[in-house]
Amino acid sequence: MNPHSKFVQVWARILAFSSLVAIFIDPLFLFLFSIHHENNCIAIDWPKTIKLASIRSITDLIFFMNMLLQFRLAYVAPESRIVGAGQLVDHPSKIARHYFRGKFFLDLFVVLPIPQVIMLWVIPVYLGIPSEEYEKQILGATILLQYLPKLCRLLPFLAGQTPTGFIFESAWTNFVINLLTFMLVGHGVGSCWYFSGLQRVKACLLNASDISEDVRGFLIDCDNSRSFASESEQALWRNSSSVNACFQEDGITYGIFLKAVNLTTQHSFFTRYSYSLFWGFQQISTLCGNLTPSYSVGEVFFTMGIIGLGLLLFARLIGNMHNFLQSLDRRRMEMMLRRRDVEQWMSHRLLPEDLRKRVREAERYNWAATRGVNEELLFENMPDDLQRDIRRHLFKFLKKVRIFSLMDETILDSIRERLKQRTYIWGSRVLHNKGLVEKMVFIVRGEMESIGEDGSVLPLSEGDVCGEELLTWCLERSSINPDGTRITMPPKGLVSNRNVRCVTNVEAFSLSVADLEDVTSLFPRFLRSNRVQGAIRYESPYWRLRAAMQIQVAWRYRKRQLQRLYTAQSSYNR
Structure with a gap:
C-alpha cells in the first residue's frame, strides 16, 4: 500500500484519535480507587472499571490493526533520502523485515493489555496486603513500564512526525494539539498525585496501633471486610481513634498530598478527577511555587519532576502557541505595514487627495482579492x-x-x-x-x-x-x-x-x-x-x-446612392 494513498491518510487520522483516547484512558484507572469514609476501607468502582477496560481494549484493537497494516505499508528507502527523492520499497518481505527491525517490538509491548489484567484480576486478590510495596508495583507496571513507552511512541505520531507527513496540517488543529498536550501532562500529574495520596492514607491505616495486623489486612479492603471480618471488628475499626486520625492533618505528615487525603473519600468519580486535574494544571503553571514537600525522598523527586515538566511545557508549548497567534496576525501586520509604506510614498510624492483615495481603494481591494499571497x-x-x-x-x-x-x-x-x-x-x-x-x-x-x-x-x-x-x-x-x-x-x-x-x-x-x-x-x-x-x-x-x-456604413452608402439615383431620374424626366 502506498503511504500517501487516501485510505492510509484517513486511517492515520483514525489512529491519531484512538491514540489520544488511549493516552488519556490509562491514568483514569488510578481514580477507580477510593476510600469509604464510613467504613475506613478502600473500594474499587467496578462498573467504571469494566467500562474503562472495554474502551482500552478497543483502542488496543485499533492499534493492533495498525500493526498488521505496517506489514503491507510501503516505506521510503533510507539510502534514497540522501540522494533526493525518496524511493518507495513495496516488496512484502522487505517491508516486514524493516518493521521487525524498527518499532515492531515496541508496538507489541504498547498494545499489551497490562492495565486490564491488573485491574480485573490482580488487584481484587491482593488489595488488602499490608504493605506499601504493592501500590508501588502497580504504579510502576501501569505507568513506568508501559505508559511512558506509549507516550514516546504516540506523541510524535500526534505531532505529525510520521513517514506519510503531517496528519493535521491546519494551524488551528496544531493549536488544539498543543492544548491537549498541556491537558495530558496535567492529567498525568494529577493522577499520580491522587494515587500517591491514596497510598499515604493506606499506609496510615495499616499502621493503626489498636488493631491487630492480620485483621487490618481484611478490614482495609471493603470487599474482604464484609466476608472475613466480624461486626465487632468492623465497629472497632470504624471507631478507632488511630484510624480516624489518618483523615486529619495531624495524622501523619502528608506533605504535598494533604489535599488528596479527604479527596480520596469523595464518592463521585468526576469530583476526584476534576480536582486532581485542576491540581495538576495549577502546579505545572506555577512550577510548584505553592508546594512544600515533606522529607520523603519520593515526594521530593515527584515535586522536582513536576517543576521539570512545567519548564519543558513552557519552553515548547508556550512557544508554539506564540507562533500560532503570531501567524494569525501576520497577514494583518503585513497589510498594516503595506498601507503605511503606501501612505509614506504618496506623501513623499505629493499626490493629490483624489489620487490618494483611488490608491487606497485599489490597495484595499487588491489585498481582499489576493490576501497578500503571491x-x-x-x-x-x-x-x-x-x-x-x-x-x-x-x-x-x-x-x-x-x-x-x-x-x-x-x-x-x-x-x-x-x-x-x-x-x-x-x-x-x-x-x-x-x-x-x-x-x-x-x-x-x-x-x-x-x-x-x-x-x-x-x-x-x-x-x-x-x-x-x-x-x-x-x-x-x-x-x-x-x-x-x-x-x-x-x-x-x-x-x-x-x-x-x-x-x-x-x-x-x-x-x-x-x-x-x-x-x-x-x-x-x-x-x-x-x-x-x-x-x-x-x-x-x-x-x-x-x-x-460596417452594416450602418453600407446602409448609409446604399441610401445615398439610391438618393442620387432618384434625384438623377427626376431631373431627366423634367
Whole structure:
C-alpha cells in the first residue's frame, strides 16, 4: 500500500484519535480507587472499571490493526533520502523485515493489555496486603513500564512526525494539539498525585496501633471486610481513634498530598478527577511555587519532576502557541505595514487627495482579492502536473467563453500558464479609445461596460472578455504568404476603438500581447480554423459592434446612392 494513498491518510487520522483516547484512558484507572469514609476501607468502582477496560481494549484493537497494516505499508528507502527523492520499497518481505527491525517490538509491548489484567484480576486478590510495596508495583507496571513507552511512541505520531507527513496540517488543529498536550501532562500529574495520596492514607491505616495486623489486612479492603471480618471488628475499626486520625492533618505528615487525603473519600468519580486535574494544571503553571514537600525522598523527586515538566511545557508549548497567534496576525501586520509604506510614498510624492483615495481603494481591494499571497511564488516549487491541475481549477471560467470552449485542453493549458491576476477598482479604465490594446482581460468577478465610438454601451460581466480582438490581430501577424514567407506587419500595436471602464470593483485575469503571440505561434492552424474564427466573430462584443458599424456604413452608402439615383431620374424626366 502506498503511504500517501487516501485510505492510509484517513486511517492515520483514525489512529491519531484512538491514540489520544488511549493516552488519556490509562491514568483514569488510578481514580477507580477510593476510600469509604464510613467504613475506613478502600473500594474499587467496578462498573467504571469494566467500562474503562472495554474502551482500552478497543483502542488496543485499533492499534493492533495498525500493526498488521505496517506489514503491507510501503516505506521510503533510507539510502534514497540522501540522494533526493525518496524511493518507495513495496516488496512484502522487505517491508516486514524493516518493521521487525524498527518499532515492531515496541508496538507489541504498547498494545499489551497490562492495565486490564491488573485491574480485573490482580488487584481484587491482593488489595488488602499490608504493605506499601504493592501500590508501588502497580504504579510502576501501569505507568513506568508501559505508559511512558506509549507516550514516546504516540506523541510524535500526534505531532505529525510520521513517514506519510503531517496528519493535521491546519494551524488551528496544531493549536488544539498543543492544548491537549498541556491537558495530558496535567492529567498525568494529577493522577499520580491522587494515587500517591491514596497510598499515604493506606499506609496510615495499616499502621493503626489498636488493631491487630492480620485483621487490618481484611478490614482495609471493603470487599474482604464484609466476608472475613466480624461486626465487632468492623465497629472497632470504624471507631478507632488511630484510624480516624489518618483523615486529619495531624495524622501523619502528608506533605504535598494533604489535599488528596479527604479527596480520596469523595464518592463521585468526576469530583476526584476534576480536582486532581485542576491540581495538576495549577502546579505545572506555577512550577510548584505553592508546594512544600515533606522529607520523603519520593515526594521530593515527584515535586522536582513536576517543576521539570512545567519548564519543558513552557519552553515548547508556550512557544508554539506564540507562533500560532503570531501567524494569525501576520497577514494583518503585513497589510498594516503595506498601507503605511503606501501612505509614506504618496506623501513623499505629493499626490493629490483624489489620487490618494483611488490608491487606497485599489490597495484595499487588491489585498481582499489576493490576501497578500503571491501565487506565482507559490507555483514555482510545485510539480508541473500539480501546477496544471491547480490552474485548471482556478481558470474554469475560460470554459464559459465560447471562443475558448471550442479549444483543446492543450491550448487552454498554454493560455492558463500565461494568465496573470489583475484587480481593478470602480471607475478604472481598462481600454482607452485610440489607445493601444495591450492585453485580453477575462472577468472573474464584477462588471464592466464597453462604450463604442457611436456611444453605444455594452455591459460586460463574469465570463466576458474585453480586448479579444488581439487574438485575430496576432494571428494576422503570424500569417504566411503563399510563397512561404511571413507577412510583415507594422510594429505599431492594435488601436482600440472603444472605451472599457469598470462599473464595480473587478477581479480578473489578463493575457498580454507577448503571451498571446506565443500561443498563436504554437497553435496557428487550430486558431485559424473556421469554427474558431466564426466563434470569435460571432461571440465577441468587439466584432459585433464593428459589424454593426460596417452594416450602418453600407446602409448609409446604399441610401445615398439610391438618393442620387432618384434625384438623377427626376431631373431627366423634367
